[in-house]
Amino acid sequence: MSERELQDGGVGEPGAEAGALMPWAMVPSTPAMGVAQADGHPKHDVESRVMVRVSRREILTKRNPVHYEVLVGDVALRQQIGSSIAMIDQLRYLIKFCAENSNVTLRVVPIRTGWHPGTAGPFVLYEFSDAPPYVHFEHYSSSAFVTDSNDVDAYRKALDMIGEYALNQSKSIDLIAQTIVEEHQNDEPEILA
Numbered sequence: 001m002s003e004r005e006l007q008d009g010g011v012g013e014p015g016a017e018a019g020a021l022m023p024w025a026m027v028p029s030t031p032a033m034g035v036a037q038a039d040g041h042p043k044h045d046v047e048s049r050v051m052v053r054v055s056r057r058e059i060l061t062k063r064n065p066v067h068y069e070v071l072v073g074d075v076a077l078r079q080q081i082g083s084s085i086a087m088i089d090q091l092r093y094l095i096k097f098c099a100e101n102s103n104v105t106l107r108v109v110p111i112r113t114g115w116h117p118g119t120a121g122p123f124v125l126y127e128f129s130d131a132p133p134y135v136h137f138e139h140y141s142s143s144a145f146v147t148d149s150n151d152v153d154a155y156r157k158a159l160d161m162i163g164e165y166a167l168n169q170s171k172s173i174d175l176i177a178q179t180i181v182e183e184h185q186n187d188e189p190e191i192l193a
Contacts (some may be wrong), residue, residue, distance in 0.1 A: 040185055065103045071118065071159065071166050074111040077179045084184050091180050095173055105168035108175050115166055119159035 028121040059066050080087050098106050109118060127133040135155045146152060167175060 028090045035082060060101055060104060065101070066117055067103050067105075068101075069105040069107070069159075071107050071162050073109050073118065074175070077108065077176055078183055080183075088180055088184055091176050095176055098169065098173060106172055107163065107167055107169055108172040109162060109166045113165045116162050123155060125152070 060068050064134050075090065094106060098104050109116070116134070121137065123141070124136045124138075125133060126136065132147065132149070133156075135152055137144045137146070166172070
């Protein structure tokens with residue numbers, strides 16, 4: 001199975017940045033809990049939501065892991081959820097996760113790209129060797145699966161189009177490291193150490 005994920009959304013559109021969060025499979029549990037708690041969900045609901053979303057990481061780190069390609073909007077690197085320390089830890093975690101998992105490809109779509117299919121919202125394309133592919137949308141209060149082959153093909157093409165704008169992984173990692181310094185340059189020096 002391979003998983004291609006777009007975590008981008010509404011660059012430049014007010015209120016549409018909810019889709020521009022870090023990919024859940026690459027979010028440590030503590031920041032994920034913070035996001036869900038900030039949304040006002042009950043504690044038991046927060047824990048189950050986070051467990052489901054973060055458990056996606058297991059398919060990336062197990063023996064014979066799946067290939068995982070993430071196209072993430074530049075805005076996700078700068079959208080501070082939680083403290084500066086939490087954000088810096090999250091960005092460092094992305095760099096480390098990619099370095100330790102050769103099956104993971106993380107590519108950043110620069111904010112100045114302009115319109116592309118990812119501005120419509122986040123989605124995941126799942127492809128299997130022994131089953132039909134499908135697309136999954138996960139939004140604020142619900143999710144949906146798309147199985148129609150024509151629609152799946154359209155999303156595959158959308159990912160290819162967005163990929164044309166995305167930086168390669170090496171430049172993406174450099175941009176993440178640069179973002180840590182730029183976005184947090186006024187923080188306490190020991191935070192950046």
